[in-house]
Amino acid sequence: MMGKNNIKVMCEGVRAASRKLALVGKNKRDKAIIAMANALVKNASYIIKENEKDLKVAREKKLSAAMIDRLMLNDARIRSMAGSLVKIAKLKDPVGDIMEKVKRPNGLLIKKVRVPIGVILVIYESRPNVTSDCIGLCLKSSNAVILRGGSEAINSNIAIFDILNREALRSDLPRGVISMIMDTDRRIVDHLLAQEGLIDLVMPRGGESLIKEVTRKSRIPVIKHYKGVCHTYVDAGANLKMAEDICFNAKVQRPGVCNAMETMLVSHKVAKAFLPSMIRRFNKAGVQIRGTSQVRRIAPGIKLAREEDWYTEYLGLILSVRIVKDVDEAIEHIMKYGSYHSDAIVTENKRNAMKFLNEVDSACVYVNASTRFTDGGEFGKGAEIGVSTDKIHARGPMGLEELTSYKYIILGNGQVRE
Amino acid sequence: MMGKNNIKVMCEGVRAASRKLALVGKNKRDKAIIAMANALVKNASYIIKENEKDLKVAREKKLSAAMIDRLMLNDARIRSMAGSLVKIAKLKDPVGDIMEKVKRPNGLLIKKVRVPIGVILVIYESRPNVTSDCIGLCLKSSNAVILRGGSEAINSNIAIFDILNREALRSDLPRGVISMIMDTDRRIVDHLLAQEGLIDLVMPRGGESLIKEVTRKSRIPVIKHYKGVCHTYVDAGANLKMAEDICFNAKVQRPGVCNAMETMLVSHKVAKAFLPSMIRRFNKAGVQIRGTSQVRRIAPGIKLAREEDWYTEYLGLILSVRIVKDVDEAIEHIMKYGSYHSDAIVTENKRNAMKFLNEVDSACVYVNASTRFTDGGEFGKGAEIGVSTDKIHARGPMGLEELTSYKYIILGNGQVRE
Numbered sequence: 001m002m003g004k005n006n007i008k009v010m011c012e013g014v015r016a017a018s019r020k021l022a023l024v025g026k027n028k029r030d031k032a033i034i035a036m037a038n039a040l041v042k043n044a045s046y047i048i049k050e051n052e053k054d055l056k057v058a059r060e061k062k063l064s065a066a067m068i069d070r071l072m073l074n075d076a077r078i079r080s081m082a083g084s085l086v087k088i089a090k091l092k093d094p095v096g097d098i099m100e101k102v103k104r105p106n107g108l109l110i111k112k113v114r115v116p117i118g119v120i121l122v123i124y125e126s127r128p129n130v131t132s133d134c135i136g137l138c139l140k141s142s143n144a145v146i147l148r149g150g151s152e153a154i155n156s157n158i159a160i161f162d163i164l165n166r167e168a169l170r171s172d173l174p175r176g177v178i179s180m181i182m183d184t185d186r187r188i189v190d191h192l193l194a195q196e197g198l199i200d201l202v203m204p205r206g207g208e209s210l211i212k213e214v215t216r217k218s219r220i221p222v223i224k225h226y227k228g229v230c231h232t233y234v235d236a237g238a239n240l241k242m243a244e245d246i247c248f249n250a251k252v253q254r255p256g257v258c259n260a261m262e263t264m265l266v267s268h269k270v271a272k273a274f275l276p277s278m279i280r281r282f283n284k285a286g287v288q289i290r291g292t293s294q295v296r297r298i299a300p301g302i303k304l305a306r307e308e309d310w311y312t313e314y315l316g317l318i319l320s321v322r323i324v325k326d327v328d329e330a331i332e333h334i335m336k337y338g339s340y341h342s343d344a345i346v347t348e349n350k351r352n353a354m355k356f357l358n359e360v361d362s363a364c365v366y367v368n369a370s371t372r373f374t375d376g377g378e379f380g381k382g383a384e385i386g387v388s389t390d391k392i393h394a395r396g397p398m399g400l401e402e403l404t405s406y407k408y409i410i411l412g413n414g415q416v417r418e
Numbered sequence: 419m420m421g422k423n424n425i426k427v428m429c430e431g432v433r434a435a436s437r438k439l440a441l442v443g444k445n446k447r448d449k450a451i452i453a454m455a456n457a458l459v460k461n462a463s464y465i466i467k468e469n470e471k472d473l474k475v476a477r478e479k480k481l482s483a484a485m486i487d488r489l490m491l492n493d494a495r496i497r498s499m500a501g502s503l504v505k506i507a508k509l510k511d512p513v514g515d516i517m518e519k520v521k522r523p524n525g526l527l528i529k530k531v532r533v534p535i536g537v538i539l540v541i542y543e544s545r546p547n548v549t550s551d552c553i554g555l556c557l558k559s560s561n562a563v564i565l566r567g568g569s570e571a572i573n574s575n576i577a578i579f580d581i582l583n584r585e586a587l588r589s590d591l592p593r594g595v596i597s598m599i600m601d602t603d604r605r606i607v608d609h610l611l612a613q614e615g616l617i618d619l620v621m622p623r624g625g626e627s628l629i630k631e632v633t634r635k636s637r638i639p640v641i642k643h644y645k646g647v648c649h650t651y652v653d654a655g656a657n658l659k660m661a662e663d664i665c666f667n668a669k670v671q672r673p674g675v676c677n678a679m680e681t682m683l684v685s686h687k688v689a690k691a692f693l694p695s696m697i698r699r700f701n702k703a704g705v706q707i708r709g710t711s712q713v714r715r716i717a718p719g720i721k722l723a724r725e726e727d728w729y730t731e732y733l734g735l736i737l738s739v740r741i742v743k744d745v746d747e748a749i750e751h752i753m754k755y756g757s758y759h760s761d762a763i764v765t766e767n768k769r770n771a772m773k774f775l776n777e778v779d780s781a782c783v784y785v786n787a788s789t790r791f792t793d794g795g796e797f798g799k800g801a802e803i804g805v806s807t808d809k810i811h812a813r814g815p816m817g818l819e820e821l822t823s824y825k826y827i828i829l830g831n832g833q834v835r836e
Contacts, residue, residue, distance in 0.1 A: 369833040
């Protein structure tokens with residue numbers, strides 16, 4: 001295993017490389033990212049061969065079909081990874097932007113300038129496309145990145161990393177700006193999380209237990225990408241056709257992601273008019289409903305929701321349903337059981353819409369739209385490295401700007417403080 | 419002692435109060451802050467009486483004169499605390515600002531809106547004015563605050579808190595939005611740092627050991643206010659009169675603060691012309707110089723600097739001096755020994771100025787000005803809660819905007835994701 005000292009030496013190397021990377025021009029970095037995209041496509045069969053090794057182990061371990069699907073790479077998926085890299089290369093480089101500029105009465109000119117964060121550690125599970133996405137986004141924003149993928153995708157990750165790192169070196173980027181921990185021993189994570197002078201930010205992406213462990217152990221700032229227990233509240237007087245389409249989309253269009261709806265709240269004033277046809281439509285799409293006894297009176301035959309259902313991110317075709325008195329009870333429910341990710345109200349009532357927007361303390365709050373739009377691309381950020389459920393530094397979809405910090409540059413001509 | 423469970427219950431109360439505070443209008447909060455300022459002045463003699471108790475213990479414990487001075491309150495200092503509150507009340511409220519607004523091709527209107535962070539825990543040492551400053555800044559930015567001051571100022575802190583909290587309640591602010599831990603048992607800090615669902619941000623303000631302990635234990639995001647080992651580099655060809663004034667100001671004007679200079683770096687090309695008169699001026703002001711053997715050849719009689727001196731924040735009238743080859747060696751020194759707080763170059767050479775600005779990775783980088791300007795007030799922020807030495811969320815002086823987060827508000831008319 002890599003010992004504590006090896007980790008420190010490696011991180012020192014990455015830190016030094018990150019300083020050099022901050023001085024590498026935009027064109028050189030963009031060219032490297034494009035070269036990486038081409039190399040992925042050219043080496044697709046090698047990646048697929050290595051991916052097969054991971055799939056074989058996954059099948060032997062009898063991992064779920066959903067997990068195996070997340071792990072699996074084919075030509076189309078590798079082309080899509082390459083396409084993401086090309087898209088990232090073409091985005092605007094945020095580094096160097098003057099965010100604010102002020103001339104003080106004493107003549108000092110103070111500029112707030114966007115700079116890279118420095119060294120970012122990404123700890124992730126299963127999906128091998130995270131490897132290339134993170135490398136592209138970090139290089140584009142002039143950050144060095146240390147990748148620590150899950151053991152179940154280790155062969156795929158190493159194959160992708162090797163191909164991309166070769167292109168990084170060919171493109172003359174400083175050695176070490178992209179680094180991967182290839183040893184899957186879990187104690188290595190502990191050592192990494194203690195390198196507070198050398199790593200600037202940790203982003204855990206994965207299940208609840210991973211995120212809790214990282215948060216507990218890290219001395220480095222963490223931005224969490226936590227679960228999404230997303231709600232849609234159908235208000236009294238809502239356009240029920242619109243509500244049905246929004247709720248159906250939020251649940252069914254891609255149920256395995258964090259911005260899919262897990263709980264539907266319905267005003268008691270429209271429950272009878274709304275629920276029967278809505279539930280029929282859900283049932284036809286294979287969605288299992290878990291409702292309160294009040295819901296069951298309207299839609300007999302559905303399962304009874306238990307207390308823990310309201311806290312659960314199903315990531316699948318299950319939906320909890322509750323009838324509430326009004327917008328206040330809906331907000332109370334969301335604040336008690338939700339994960340402050342994305343929540344929506346469907347309403348024609350401006351007062352209730354404003355109340356919902358103000359009082360629901362989630363990263364993304366919607367009026368009359370599907371929660372599925374919480375996404376860097378859909379928000380116009382071009383790409384995303386994840387969706388932050390933290391309030392510090394970045395909240396909601398994180399694109400390139402959220403991967404930057406800033407510094408103050410102060411230009412004087414001899415000013416001293418009185 | 420307050421047990422773990424008491425702490426949790428208290429934090430739940432503060433969390434609930436913070437939700438209510440987010441809905442309290444600006445005028446009501448401003449009026450409360452002004453009432454607090456008046457109450458401080460009216461109750462000055464009571465505060466001074468309570469402060470006497472702390473001073474008595476401090477003298478018995480034989481704390482340093484500097485520490486006793488930081489602890490001491492008198493009429494002028496209490497009036498100054500009140501003045502700060504009035505100034506804070508008059509600042510622009512950042513909450514509710516639309517930071518960005520974008521209309522997407524599908525018709526969705528996405529607004530990025532400034533919101534309070536929620537619940538902020540401030541852990542601080544000695545200075546009792548931090549109590550009223552933090553309360554003012556947090557209320558102004560609609561954040562609830564939990565204060566945990568040092569035991570050496572406990573009587574002063576409780577007196578100030580009681581007076582301010584009475585005004586908060588009289589002004590009808592939600593009970594609990596300002597809270598103080600009055601039990602000085604150190605284990606309470608451990609319990610507080612484990613309340614990751616209830617506290618959103620921790621700001622430790624104090625010595626290195628406090629900050630290290632908080633960083634190690636906290637599951638809550640931390641913004642550090644770390645030491646300032648600030649440098650000034652006097653370049654070849656610098657205006658030496660300007661350099662002398664800047665260096666003198668940076669060291670002497672207020673040596674006990676984090677933005678004061680601790681190390682002066684001088685190009686070997688100007689060392690002989692610059693150092694003798696500079697050192698004479700420092701000596702006259704009582705500054706003790708610690709230099710390399712090269713410096714001692716120019717200024718015999720000064721102490722030899724040891725390796726640890728370069729890492730040291732003296733917070734007093736001591737200065738390390740080193741002669742360097744060029745701007746590159748100066749940058750290398752700063753990156754190796756510095757604390758990335760505030761560093762300055764004095765130069766007439768544009769290329770060297772640009773190099774220094776680009777390559778010194780500190781929160782505030784100066785050309786031809788004193789590092790003493792790193793301050794929320796001097797930067798035009800109106801007030802500051804501290805100077806962040808972190809790169810995540812806030813860097814450099816933190817004012818009201820840095821005490822906010824944001825949320826996305828998305829307005830649709832039935833949009834669903836394809």
